[in-house]
Amino acid sequence: MPTRSERLDALPFTREHGRLVAGSGVGWALDAMDVGLISFVMAALAVQWDLGPTTLSWIASIGFVGMAVGATLGGLLADRVGRRQVFALTLLVYGLATGAAALSWSVGALLVFRFLIGLGLGAELPVASTLVSEFAPARIRGRVVVALESFWAVGWVLAALIGYYVVPASDDGWRWALAIGALPTAYAVVVRRGLPESVRFLERRGRHDEAEAAVRRFEAAAGVPAPPSPPADPTPAAPLPATDGPTPGPLAVWGRPHARRTAALWAVWFGVNFSYYGAFIWIPSLLVADGMDLVRSFGFTLVITLAQLPGYAAAAVLVELWGRRATLSTFLVGSAVAAVLFGRADGEAAIIASGMALSFFNLGAWGALYAVTPEVYPTTLRATGAGAAAGFGRIASVLAPLSVPWLLDAGSGSTGLFAVFAAFFALAAAATWGLPERAGDALEDA
Secondary structure, eight states: OOHHHHHTTTTTOOOHHHHHHHHHHHHHHHHHHHHHHHHHHHHHHHHHSSOOOHHHHHHHOOOOOHHHHHHHHHHHHHHOHHHHHHHHHHHHHHHHHHHTTTOOOHHHHHHHHHHHHHHHHHHHHHHHHHHHHTTOGGGHHHHHHHHHTTHHHHHHHHHHHHHHHGGGGGHHHHHHHHHTTTTTHHHHHHHHHHHHOOOOHHTTTTTTTHHHHHHHHHHHHHHOOSSSSOOOOOSOOOSSOOTOOOOOOGGGGGGGGTTTHHHHHHHHHHHHHHHHHHHHHHHHHHHHHHTOOOHHHHHHHHHHHTTTHHHHHHHHHHHHHHHHHHHHHHHHHHHHHHHHHHHHHHHHHHHHHHHHHHHHHHHHHHHHHHHHGGGGGGGGGGHHHHHHHHHHHHHHHHHHHHHHOOOOHHHTHHHHHHHHHHHHHHHHHHGGGOOOOOTTGGGGGG
């Protein structure tokens, strides 16, 4: 009799898969919206509060400090108390903190709230991608996870629209923008009640009746008759099956079977985070510094952001056609070339064209990265490993915004700055070849 995991892998894509992707994706989009909003808030506060580049860098970076901590803790908690529980908790934390940030009365208060927002944001992303990957049929798992990641573009477009229409509308526009970012608080209730818990996680915790019910729910959606009776439990129901042993700690990702993969994965996460957040958090402010007004700068950013959607679409096809590594490395090389072109762009048409290319390749790379990350580790370590990689990558997202003012002064302006971003993209592209190629493989074969 096939195992529950084999039964899930044999299913076609059903309406239940669609509900899972959409339900997780809404949280993902709200997450992206919150991250994207800060770039527009920074540009507004630079004018209203007369803030210099160093202070703006800290406003950008402090949230990523929280994300580094949150990603690591979120992965650990998800392997212990469940993916769905942690997902809902993270939405609640960053939704409440974003609403509070709208009331900030000083730079210090805004920094505190941004750190708390980061805790929730950082924990949510690896947990959501792990949950979706554990339900997706093996033959299309990469495509499904990239579809989830594509909601990031939806959220960033929403942030750009809010930045364009709300932030410049009044002196309190940035406060209203952050207040809109508090929507995840309400959505946390939907997540807690509507999404299924990972079957693989439930089996590990001895909750076999719940695991069986979840599989049958997906089988019913596909019109597949379920077995006449549940498969025999391999161990008596218990908080932890005895054969599993204790849940591995965070250092287990550096154990002998995983160390090489972990080193490669962390290198990719670091390079992608450094270049992405260094560039996209600062683009509106850099355009303003070059002489554009707020509205025109935000309009350019909105157009550039729209190119993220076709980037995800291309990655969703190629991760199954070419495989994870080839797709990821190709999009990272494309990101490096686009970064060089953007740094050297002279004129509005060149800025928009190279910026759209940067959006296309960079966000396609993010989609492929989220597809491969849950496949690197076995079930017992999957969320922990994904969270640890994301947490390490967030160190780069802290350093990148802080380094922008220094790089602008030390180098040849935007040209030198984006050459540095291109170098990190290239290093990440090289590191992808240390990752396993798992396209079409069952997750249990990790």
